[in-house]
Amino acid sequence: MKLIVAVIRPEVLPAVLEALYRLDVQGLTVGRVQGHGGERERVETYRGTTVKMELAEKVRLEIGVSNHFVEPTVRAILASARTGEVGDGKVFVVPLEKVYRIRTGEEDRAAVTPVGVDPHSEPAGA
Ligand SMILES: Nc1ncnc2c1ncn2[C@@H]1O[C@H](COP(=O)(O)OP(=O)(O)OP(=O)(O)O)[C@@H](O)[C@H]1O
Ligand SMILES: [Mg+2]
Incomplete structure (x- = not known):
């Protein structure tokens, strides 16, 4: 995951x-x-020049997926989020050790599998 x-x-x-x-x-x-x-704005101070970080408004998405869903999900984000201009953002894929669905206590793939996909109908290990 x-x-x-x-x-x-x-x-x-x-x-x-x-x-x-x-x-x-x-x-x-x-x-x-x-x-x-990465964009930098120079700010004058009384002791010389310092550099102030510019912050831009962004949206952060977090999606927990089983392994077979990683590539399609990343591709969908890349295709739909790209304008081609500087500042389009980034996608990070992070190892996910454990997932629990609080309501049912289900774990891992059963807890992240998208609706419409029966978690028991697919080969294990994905
Ligand atoms: N290394 C990073 N770690 C964490 N967040 C990042 C990192 N790089 C970018 N971000 C986040 O993504 C946002 C957009 O980044 P940005 O698109 O400018 O990345 P970039 O690598 O400079 O690409 P570009 O050259 O297109 O500007 C940033 O405002 C920041 O929230
Ligand atoms: Mg940038």
Whole structure:
């Protein structure tokens, strides 16, 4: 399992959500964040020049998926979030050790499998 963390432009969120829903990704977290993407602003101080980090409004998506869903999910985000301009953001794929569904106590694949896919109908280990 992986946790896909994507930092994207707020204005592409509807397109990214549509692409994910189309893919049948169910279960994600969205948050407004501020981020730094390398752009620097010089600020004068009384002791000389210092550098202040510029922060931009971004949206952070977190999606826990089983392994067979990693590639399609990442591809959907890349395709729907890209404008081609500097600042489009990043996608991080992070190892996900354990998932619990609180309501049922289900664990791991059963807890992250998208609706529409029977977790018992697929080969184990994905
Ligand atoms: N290395 C990183 N670690 C964590 N967050 C990052 C990292 N790089 C970028 N981000 C997040 O992604 C947002 C957008 O980054 P940005 O698109 O500017 O990345 P970039 O690598 O500079 O690409 P580009 O060249 O297209 O600007 C940042 O504001 C920040 O929230
Ligand atoms: Mg940048």
